[in-house]
Amino acid sequence: MSKKHQFHLVDPSPWPILVSFALLFCAIGFIFYIHDLRIGKYLLPISCISLFITLFLWWRDVIQEGQNGHHSEVVKAGLKIGIIIFFISETFLFASFFATYFFSKINPVVILDGIWDITIGKWPPAGITKINPWDLPFINTLILLLSSNSVTWAIYEIETKNQKDSSLALIITVMLGFLFLAFQIYEYHHAEFSMKDGIYGSNFYLTTGFHGLHVLIGAIFLLICYFRAKRGDFIKGSYLGVEFAAWYWHFVDLIWLFLFVFMYILD
Template identity: 40%
Template structure:
């Protein structure tokens, strides 16, 4: 078992030996509760929704406390050396790669159903009885919002690198604002859609792909919001902003996925 080094003791390596933390085991049981609650809720079991909600709250709470400790280690304790930063960056990249494969499975399902429509849905795509959404209405506006948000977050990043605090704050704030507007418009689009998730494979593929992306937009918005709060509180500088760069990288991934969704699902899939 690795012993924790005393703060006054010289460390002969650039790595960070984390202190024992209760959050991993808490999150393990929280995620298990949330998964079981989701299955129970989808199958109509009593109190399935309550267990799902409880698991979600505990998961969010545990993640917040865990991330708080990471921020403390990197900002106040100086544990995030150059070597540690490289490890965190690699971890973020591998996480995004795993997300790419998650969306790949959704796109695979969509093209499997649309390129060769089965006889059960009339042999055409979109299926008979389905009125697809106009891609040049809310979807196009959302595309403009997301691309603009990507431009603003890039501006904020470059401003931060050049020690332009005001420019960084403005760029990241506008990114959050556009992301919130995007989410609101997505809700309006879902409310006005003439089909539901249970309306053939088209509804399932549409809501699975756009809904999964919408979830990532919400997560990315929270990610950037945390970076914005840390920027306001002088946690981030032109040389110490690993968390902000991770949020920006994640947001660019969300932007790119949306462009594929707009072209494939909204435009081509709705013709």
Template identity: 40%
Template sequence: MTNLVRSNFQAHPFHLVSPSPWPINSCGCLLALTTSIVLWMHAFINAQYFLNIALIVLISSMSLWFRDIISEATYYGNHTLAVQTGLNMGVGLFIVSEALFFLAIFWAFFHSAVLPNVAVGGLWPPRGIDSINPFELPLINTILLLSSGVTVTYAHHSLIQGERSGALYGLVLTVFLAFFFTYFQGVEYLVSSFTLADSIFGSCFYFGTGFHGLHVMIGTAFIAVGLWRVLAYHSTDHHHLGVESSILYWHFVDIVWLALFISIYYWGC
């Protein structure tokens, strides 16, 4: 019995991750997803069916992976203070990498907008492109996204203070506002007079706003999972790393949108 206790004794506060099939399975699904997207773009027969299958299997694999992580954090108590510190650092580094990704997009935009070359007639926006009025749908989306930043901050402070109802209301309002932001972004794309293929202006516009829209959808799912965990009593006033990470990610999405609105929508048009 003494030997058994000693063998189970851990002299450090870090969690040693158990063997899991989900990382390699998710990698395979991502490879299948990207390959099927390329095939679908080139109009290969039945490529869309492979795309749908890869997407469904990827979502299932990631959901099961997240289930295991939630069990480790909530039921097994493996996420000690040292583990939470490392996870916070990982989320911070991930957001920094995303910021550098958007920096490349803004670099491409300003490189083309400040000194437009002869291929676009030396004008910005290029001749023949009717840019979107920033004080219509983009302004509405800005109000929606900034309002969601307020509601998610309210939810965060309510959770820290142990006010569960305030946290729930704040997260529900955040998801609600994020949904309408995505909806109006889709409407904007439908009524736009130019496409992705319309010179470097269209490429920069849709690349920047489209990838931001993708981040909004990911952030919405992130916050929705946090909402479910608060609802299921997984998150407490002193242990809510998942919800806090989603809120930090959402503030990053807000800041990127402000930069997009000022540079691409307002200054760029």
């Protein structure tokens, strides 16, 4: 039976529902963990590992579909619309974090005898020693800006069919991403406040932590693209996958710039 359209009718896949359940249990495990429930210490890492495995298998299937010639121009356009919608949803996610932060900063609350008083509150709250923005946060900002340049370099080399330099640019970006995460973990370890230190600590760690998770996902995404580049996939065929990875990386870098300005410098 001949196909009279350019759309790809995908086979039934278990990955969307499995990813949904993995995300659900990640959220439940995180809530249990921050409330010191023992099950959270096991549920959170198990669900996170399950999420990464199912996402990897889903991406594998999408890559194979593209290599088998199923990604027509119409399909590619649909994929681009999909990732743009994803970026919009992520923007709203981080916007909610920033809104919580700004509301708490503008209206710092002190509870006296069970009564909320916003007239004597201060920001950061008493007892909180904020992190110096011109120390590790500034270094991390430079790292991400440098990584944005290297991933742009990678796209340029792929467009010019330069397999060697495109692979080099991708692995440099991946290494910069993991270096950022290493500095972020070091900063968390040496910070003089924790997630349990009121609204300031919980909002700071939640927002920067979610950003760090996005950096980790982006670094893994680019690492997969690196292995594909070494294999010559992007030279021989479409490079839509690495283009999406670059978009994602630039988005993560942009979010960090807002974080750096509002939660470090202007805090």
